[in-house]
């Protein structure tokens with residue numbers, strides 16, 4: 001890689017452990033030596049934190065170091081931005097309603113390659129880097145996988161030196177904090193901005209006006225052209241907050257722009273002048289509501305209108321920003337838009353962009369329809385993230401037309417022209433037209449956002465090979481038949497910087513010593529580990545590394561739940577959002593099966609296991625909340641029963657987020673990826689586990705299929721129905737009771753849940769769960785029960801031979817290279833965006 005950080009002028013950052021020479025001439029804002037950092041922290045303590053030394057807390061040191069680190073990215077950030085604005089390179093914009101960034105300090109130190117220097121600088125000030133890193137509150141601006149994917153992609157785009165901008169929403173309150181009280185999830189507001197955010201820079205001068213509601217009006221312009229203007233009911237201001245995204249070992253430092261909603265002061269002033277002070281204040285409150293809170297997914301109808309407003313708000317601000325850069329900074333003609341920009345839509349949340357770009361080009365820039373449409377389609381690409389019908393976004397026509405009257409007109413026009421194309425290609429197939437229309441007719445008219453995104457994009461991709469195939473065969477089948485060339489696959493990936501180097505320092509050291517450090521930017525180099533799977537001494541070191549990670553997690557578990565775990569036990573982990581399709585309850589059925597066996601046969605023994613769960617349930621998702629209650633209830637019983645707690649413990653770790661994910665993935669022996677086949681689009685947790693050497697027990701779903709292919713079938717625990725078998729069973733009529741009738745052990749397990757064994761005699765609280773499994777379970781839990789329990793027995797057998805297990809674990813990590821987000825971003829760059837690297841020189 002060229003232009004590495006360490007080749008920058010005056011730059012002494014070195015990888016690992018070289019002596020840091022004092023460079024008195026190094027500037028305290030930019031110098032990368034421990035000495036310069038030391039001076040910088042002291043400087044920020046005095047001039048930015050402004051507290052006397054006697055009252056300084058670790059939080060103050062965190063803030064001072066964060067500011068010092070941000071200073072160090074500034075020069076690279078400005079250089080990257082300058083090249084992006086004025087150079088010829090094509091820029092990728094990643095539009096996403098969620099960015100689940102995780103803590104920034106450690107990652108930025110890693111990517112600037114100044115971890116050791118920071119540690120030394122803090123030590124000289126009497127502080128410990130690890131304790132300081134702990135002080136950071138993570139921005140929880142995402143629900144789970146989709147938001148974390150966006151964050152991994154930002155890291156890879158910067159590291160691969162692709163000029164890019166992430167665009168999203170600066171939610172004042174991110175995903176709620178989860179507490180467990182009496183075994184139930186309790187939601188607390190996430191006040192992540194309370195202590196301030198040292199990473200962002202607000203740009204009040206870079207703001208845009210965004211309309212809402214009202215009506216449209218036709219008029220003729222001076223040249224006699226027929227035009228439409230939008231007379232909004234409200235106008236809101238989008239103010240940008242920019243965060244630097246530093247690539248690893250390169251000068252590229254990209255931007256994440258998050259929009260915050262403000263009232264338009266002139267409007268408020270009008271009301272004030274007419275004496276209506278409270279109207280003015282009210283307007284301010286209403287406007288700022290838009291970026292107030294992140295909606296949990298899996299949440300029913302409530303609050304829909306505000307959600308549409310959030311989506312439109314950030315999309316319009318972003319597109320206006322792009323057009324302003326394009327015309328005023330880069331000074332390019334609008335016809336060159338697709339040559340300068342590739343805009344990726346992360347799911348349908350930003351898909352209103354298709355209609356908004358058309359509106360901006362036609363109404364504001366007076367372009368003709370055909371040219372505007374060609375530009376739009378050439379600029380956008382769309383990533384689909386779900387096949388679950390309930391998760392495919394649609395907006396009731398009434399709400400949509402009220403809120404975005406001009407966009408509804410534009411969508412009708414897009415639809416008319418599109419359906420004409422459908423008629424041309426499939427004459428007389430009115431049923432197909434009805435299915436493909438952008439306007440759904442079933443159950444009240446609605447706008448179908450996935451159709452809008454598909455029609456308005458030149459490329460559509462799924463997020464794992466299986467998912468992309470299913471997309472073409474199911475929800476987007478008609479569109480695939482219309483435009484097969486638009487469809488492709490990009491299997492998700494995760495960044496090896498955060499999810500290996502940063503969160504698993506033990507493995508990082510072991511890898512660096514064994515295969516060198518090239519894996520940080522070329523994860524395929526982990527293949528060089530393969531021969532070491534046969535080396536007993538190496539296997540021993542591998543186990544020691546895992547053991548240390550497990551001790552670290554056990555400490556955290558103890559501190560947050562009071563439960564003690566033995567790091568010599570198998571750590572069997574399922575962390576992800578709580579959802580019926582992810583089937584945490586299937587996992588619990590296995591736990592209860594073991595519990596039941598131990599209780600019934602006093603001589604029975606199993607290889608000891610810690611079952612660790614984590615994940616948030618959407619606040620309004622009744623069954624998911626009871627799934628948490630089931631886990632905590634079984635946990636309380638198991639952990640306190642001396643007959644069984646010598647063999648098993650069950651933990652529900654509260655508030656799963658990126659920060660504690662750093663402790664969890666590296667400590668896992670077994671990764672639970674047990675969704676119903678066909679339901680998990682890809683998963684990325686499965687990849688984080690694999691990279692860290694966990695073995696997977698999983699179904700043939702999402703990226704599990706590719707994980708198994710890479711690891712080799714012998715190094716993967718496969719169970720359960722395939723997609724085809726799931727379909728077949730459903731077509732034949734799934735009768736869960738049939739599975740219970742022919743499996744007495746399953747019958748006993750279900751009985752234990754409803755007879756009050758785990759709930760102090762309460763026979764009602766968990767009944768809805770069991771009723772669901774027995775009477776209306778689209779996720780076929782009971783159908784996969786026997787296969788899962790038998791597979792878990794194979795897992796236990798493999799675990800008992802520690803050399804077998806270590807060999808499999810090493811091979812999994814060694815073969816995880818495909819799941820780097822660098823590979824995914826290289827594919828997007830080559831196949832969809834057509835963008836190359838833009839090395840930045842200082």
Ligand SMILES: *Cc1c(COP(=O)(O)O)cnc(C)c1O
Pocket residue numbers: 143144145146148575576577656657658661682683684685686688
């Ligand atoms: C990776 C990750 C997820 C996604 O996990 P899946 O197992 O793919 O559903 C969710 N939340 C956090 C905090 C993550 O790091």
